[in-house]
Amino acid sequence: MTLVTHEGRAVDVAPGETVLEALLRAGVNAPHSCRAGNCQSCMHRAIDGAPPPQSQSGLTDAQKAMGYFLPCICRPTTPLTILRPDDLGARFEAVVRAIDPLNEDIVRLRVEADGFAYRPGQFIELSAGEDLKRHYSLASHPEEDPFLEMHIRLHQDGRMSRHLAEKLRAGDTLHVAGPSGSCFYEGVHEDQPMLLIGAGTGLAPIYGVLRDALRKGHRGQIRLYHGARSSKGLYLSEELQALSNVRDNVDYRPCAFDPSAPHGGDVAATALEAEQSVSDAAIFLCGGENLVKRLKRELFMRGASLKNIRSDAFTPAR
Amino acid sequence: MSSLYERLGGEAAVNAAVELFYRKVLADGRIAHFFDGVDMESQIAKQKSFLTMAFGGPNNYTGADMRNAHKRLVDKGLNDSHVDAVIENLNYTLRDLGVPETEVKEVANLANSVRDDVLNR
Numbered sequence: 001m002t003l004v005t006h007e008g009r010a011v012d013v014a015p016g017e018t019v020l021e022a023l024l025r026a027g028v029n030a031p032h033s034c035r036a037g038n039c040q041s042c043m044h045r046a047i048d049g050a051p052p053p054q055s056q057s058g059l060t061d062a063q064k065a066m067g068y069f070l071p072c073i074c075r076p077t078t079p080l081t082i083l084r085p086d087d088l089g090a091r092f093e094a095v096v097r098a099i100d101p102l103n104e105d106i107v108r109l110r111v112e113a114d115g116f117a118y119r120p121g122q123f124i125e126l127s128a129g130e131d132l133k134r135h136y137s138l139a140s141h142p143e144e145d146p147f148l149e150m151h152i153r154l155h156q157d158g159r160m161s162r163h164l165a166e167k168l169r170a171g172d173t174l175h176v177a178g179p180s181g182s183c184f185y186e187g188v189h190e191d192q193p194m195l196l197i198g199a200g201t202g203l204a205p206i207y208g209v210l211r212d213a214l215r216k217g218h219r220g221q222i223r224l225y226h227g228a229r230s231s232k233g234l235y236l237s238e239e240l241q242a243l244s245n246v247r248d249n250v251d252y253r254p255c256a257f258d259p260s261a262p263h264g265g266d267v268a269a270t271a272l273e274a275e276q277s278v279s280d281a282a283i284f285l286c287g288g289e290n291l292v293k294r295l296k297r298e299l300f301m302r303g304a305s306l307k308n309i310r311s312d313a314f315t316p317a318r
Numbered sequence: 319m320s321s322l323y324e325r326l327g328g329e330a331a332v333n334a335a336v337e338l339f340y341r342k343v344l345a346d347g348r349i350a351h352f353f354d355g356v357d358m359e360s361q362i363a364k365q366k367s368f369l370t371m372a373f374g375g376p377n378n379y380t381g382a383d384m385r386n387a388h389k390r391l392v393d394k395g396l397n398d399s400h401v402d403a404v405i406e407n408l409n410y411t412l413r414d415l416g417v418p419e420t421e422v423k424e425v426a427n428l429a430n431s432v433r434d435d436v437l438n439r
Contacts, residue, residue, distance in 0.1 A: 035378040038367035040360065057329070058366065296358060301341060306362050 005048075005081040019044075019055075019071035019082070030071065037073035044071050047089055048081035060307050061187030088125055088177040092116045096172045097147050099164060102235040105154050106201055107164060110140075110147040113176050118142060119184035120208030121284070123312060125177045126150070126160075128168070134160045134317055137205035137286065138179070141212060148176065151204040151235070158317065181205075182310045185212040188282040193220045195278065197271050197295060199227040199287030203236060205312055209284055214247070223251045223275070227267025227287070231256040268295055279303035285311040322374035322424050326417065332369045335411050340365050342407040349403045352391055372408065372429040384435035392438045401436060405429050 002013045006028060013022040020042050023030040032042040037057055046067040055074035056064045068085070083089060094111035102108050111126075118124070120141045127133040140149035154161040168174075183205045188194065194213060198206035203226050210224060224244075228234045234254045244252040253274075255267040263269040268291055275281075278299050285292045292313040300306055327334075340362055344350050353361065364387075371377045388396060405426050412422045 033383060034367050036367075036370070036376045038363065038370050038377065040363040058333075058363070297344070300337075300358065301344060305337060306358060 002076045003079045004076065005079070007083065007087070013076060016075065019074040019076060019080070023071065032072055035072045037070050040070065042071045043068055043085055044082045045069075045085055045087075046080045046082050049076075049079050051080060052076060060182065062182035062184065062310060065184075065186050066182065088180065091127070091175045091177045094126070094148065094174045094176045096168055096170050096174065098170055099168060102151060103232055106233075106235055107152050107154060109136075109150045109152055109164065111150075111174060111176070112147050116148065116176060116179075118148075118179040119186060120212040121183040121185070121205040122179035122181045122208075123183075123205065124148070124150075124179050127175045127177070128160065128163050132159055132163065135180075135314075137181070137183070137201075137208070137312060139204040139207045139211075141208065141215065144211070144215070149204075151201040153201050160317065181312050183209060183284055183286060183312050184310075185209050185216060185218075188213065188218070189220075190216070190218050191220045193281045194218065194222040195271070195275055195281045195283045195299075196222065196224040197227075197267060197283075197285050197287070198225070199267055199291050200229075200233065200314075202286035202288075202312070202314065205286045206284060207236065207240075210243075210250075214243075214250075219249065221249050221251070223253060225253045225255060225267050225271045227255045227265070227270075227291075229257050231258065267291075268298075271295070272298055275299075276302070279305070281308065283309045285309065287314060289313040289315055322421065322428075323370075323376075326373050326421060326425075328375065329370075331415075332366055332373060332375065335369055335415060336362060336366045338414060339369065339408060339411040342410060343404065346403055346407060349400050352394070352396065352400070368429075369408075371432070372425050374424070374428060379432075381432075381435040384432050385438050388436045389438055396437065398433070398437065401430075401433050 004011045004013055004019055006023060011022050011026045013019055020030060020032055030042060033039045046069060051069035051074055055069040059068055092113045094113040097110040097112050100108045118138055120138060123135050123137040125133055126136050136150040136152060138148055139151055140147060152164060154165055196206045196210060226234060234256055237254055240252040244250045255265050255270045257265040283299060283304055285295050292311050296309055296311055344353060371379055408429055409422055409426055412425060
């Protein structure tokens with residue numbers, strides 16, 4: 001017997017039995033379809049214990065690194081603690097360290113959350129109360145920064161925006177849960193060309209990935225496109241320009257909406273025009289849903305492998 | 319005589335074919351619109367399932383699974399001409415990969431065997 005813990009409940013897996021079979025036998029309503037390790041409907045995440053490598057067949061390097069596996073082909077020999085893919089696990093306390101403007105409508109929030117493990121570029125759920133939760137990407141680096149850093153656009157009528165702008169002060173306590181998302185450097189080959197495209201605060205995860213890539217000695221070419229509605233929206237541009245001046249393999253390409261700019265400053269059009277050869281590139285796409293979908297499809301059609309495209313699409317809060 | 323799946327090269331052959339096949343499908347104006355708005359990652363996993371089945375590989379699909387998976391599309395007008403287009407793209411994909419005609423036909427026959435379930439009739 002091998003023990004699997006699913007949402008706090010212990011389930012015994014009999015010898016030769018799969019985790020999916022054991023869950024279903026125990027009455028867990030686990031989603032599934034092909035039962036052959038192909039369709040990925042049953043995917044779960046192990047937060048403790050290592051799933052057998054065969055049970056991660058067909059998953060991306062990023063998914064494997066995060067502990068994702070397929071219960072329908074998983075015959076574990078050591079105990080596992082597993083969660084549904086959308087379950088964030090435990091919440092951590094996060095104390096506000098600073099809230100500073102990055103430009104007219106984007107602020108940088110730094111919080112200290114002891115013991116919270118993450119990879120730069122992943123996103124977290126930040127909660128300022130039971131009914132006030134939002135997802136934000138992390139621009140910080142766990143080995144360099146003693147805080148989590150988020151870039152947050154302030155919306156005039158947004159509840160979290162107003163809370164951040166009007167109420168929240170250094171020393172106040174929030175909660176974070178996660179992390180989630182596959183926008184991180186791990187799994188990229190150090191000689192692989194990297195294509196990073198972010199729009200608006202989509203720069204936050206891109207910036208996290210870039211910092212991690214450089215820290216880990218990435219040697220391949222890195223091209224970073226940042227799009228904004230106007231040149232005032234191009235925050236962190238001095239840092240990125242300076243970085244691209246001193247690093248031979250980093251190229252920073254800001255794109256702001258401006259009728260005189262090539263392609264009208266559209267970051268997607270600009271990047272697609274310049275990036276004709278993408279089949280070997282590790283690609284990171286972060287921004288609004290339409291932009292991410294459009295870029296993912298276009299880049300896939302011109303030869304990029306979906307395994308090499310990592311993305312986070314921001315959806316507006318309801 | 320080894321099985322069709324083994325002759326094609328097993329899971330490695332499915333992995334080699336799946337993105338080529340999906341690109342052809344998305345570039346085919348006759349059927350591309352059925353994939354508007356779908357999540358590409360989960361779709362590629364489904365395409366992999368389909369290819370594994372068509373290659374004669376391990377799968378546990380039932381007719382009911384096929385019916386449920388395509389019901390929404392049948393309601394949107396999925397018909398024989400679209401199934402033909404999918405099988406055509408599958409044939410082109412296999413030929414691009416250098417698969418001999420005998421095996422191409424076997425794969426097409428397997429894909430064709432689920433036509434009635436896919437079309438919910």
